[in-house]
Amino acid sequence: MHSNKPGEAAPGPGPDSHLREETLDSRELLRGNFLHAFTDTVRLPDGRQATREYIRHPGAVMIIAQLDDGKLVLERQFRYPVQSVMLEFPAGKLDAGEGSLACAQRELREETGYTARLWAKAGVLHPVISYSTEFIDIWFARDLTAGQRQLDAGEFLDVFTATPEQVLQWCQDGSVTDGKTLAGALWLQNVLSGAWTRDWKTGVGG
Incomplete structure (x- = not known):
C-alpha cells in the first residue's frame, strides 16, 4: 500500500482525500x-x-557552521518587518537555477567570510506554511577557513561566534525568536548528542 509523506500529493483517492483542496x-x-x-x-x-x-518564494538555505573549537558562526541583523535586530544562523535565498549546496556555500562565504570543507544536509523546514511556499534547506558546515566577507549592497550585519550551550540558552530565554534558528538549534542539539547522525561530504556538487 502506498504511503504518502506529509505534503506529498496522493495518487488519487486516499487517506488524505478528506483534507485536500x-x-x-x-x-x-x-x-x-x-x-x-x-x-x-x-x-x-x-x-x-x-x-x-x-x-x-524561491526557497532558501540556512547554515549551521561550527569552528574547530566548537563555537558556532552566527549573525545579528536588523529585520525590517519586525523592527528588531535578530540573532540568526547565516541564511539566504536561492538564486534562479542555483543548487541548494551551492547556495549554502555562497551565502556562508558572502555573509561571514568563512568557507567550509565538510558539508552535511540536515533536512528541510517550511517556516510559514499558512501563507508561503517557502522552504529552507538546513546545512551543517565544518572544517572552516576564515576569509573576506562579500556583503550585498545595502546589507548590514554583524558576525559573531557562540558556544552551542549559549545558543540553546538564548533559545530558551527568548533571545532567539527566529523560527529557522530555533529549528536549527533542535537539529544542533540532536546531532551533538549523537541522537541524529549526518552524512558528511566534501563541499562539491550542487
Missing part, C-alpha cells in the same frame, strides 16, 4: 523584486469554495 482559479496580486503574491479560489473537501492568499 482543489485549485479552481489563480490570480496574481503582486510581483515584487522578491515576493510573488497570489489569491486562489479552491474547492474544499466538503464541496464549498474558499479563497487562499499566499506568497510564492
Whole structure:
C-alpha cells in the first residue's frame, strides 16, 4: 500500500482525500523584486469554495557552521518587518537555477567570510506554511577557513561566534525568536548528542 509523506500529493483517492483542496482559479496580486503574491479560489473537501492568499518564494538555505573549537558562526541583523535586530544562523535565498549546496556555500562565504570543507544536509523546514511556499534547506558546515566577507549592497550585519550551550540558552530565554534558528538549534542539539547522525561530504556538487 502506498504511503504518502506529509505534503506529498496522493495518487488519487486516499487517506488524505478528506483534507485536500482543489485549485479552481489563480490570480496574481503582486510581483515584487522578491515576493510573488497570489489569491486562489479552491474547492474544499466538503464541496464549498474558499479563497487562499499566499506568497510564492524561491526557497532558501540556512547554515549551521561550527569552528574547530566548537563555537558556532552566527549573525545579528536588523529585520525590517519586525523592527528588531535578530540573532540568526547565516541564511539566504536561492538564486534562479542555483543548487541548494551551492547556495549554502555562497551565502556562508558572502555573509561571514568563512568557507567550509565538510558539508552535511540536515533536512528541510517550511517556516510559514499558512501563507508561503517557502522552504529552507538546513546545512551543517565544518572544517572552516576564515576569509573576506562579500556583503550585498545595502546589507548590514554583524558576525559573531557562540558556544552551542549559549545558543540553546538564548533559545530558551527568548533571545532567539527566529523560527529557522530555533529549528536549527533542535537539529544542533540532536546531532551533538549523537541522537541524529549526518552524512558528511566534501563541499562539491550542487
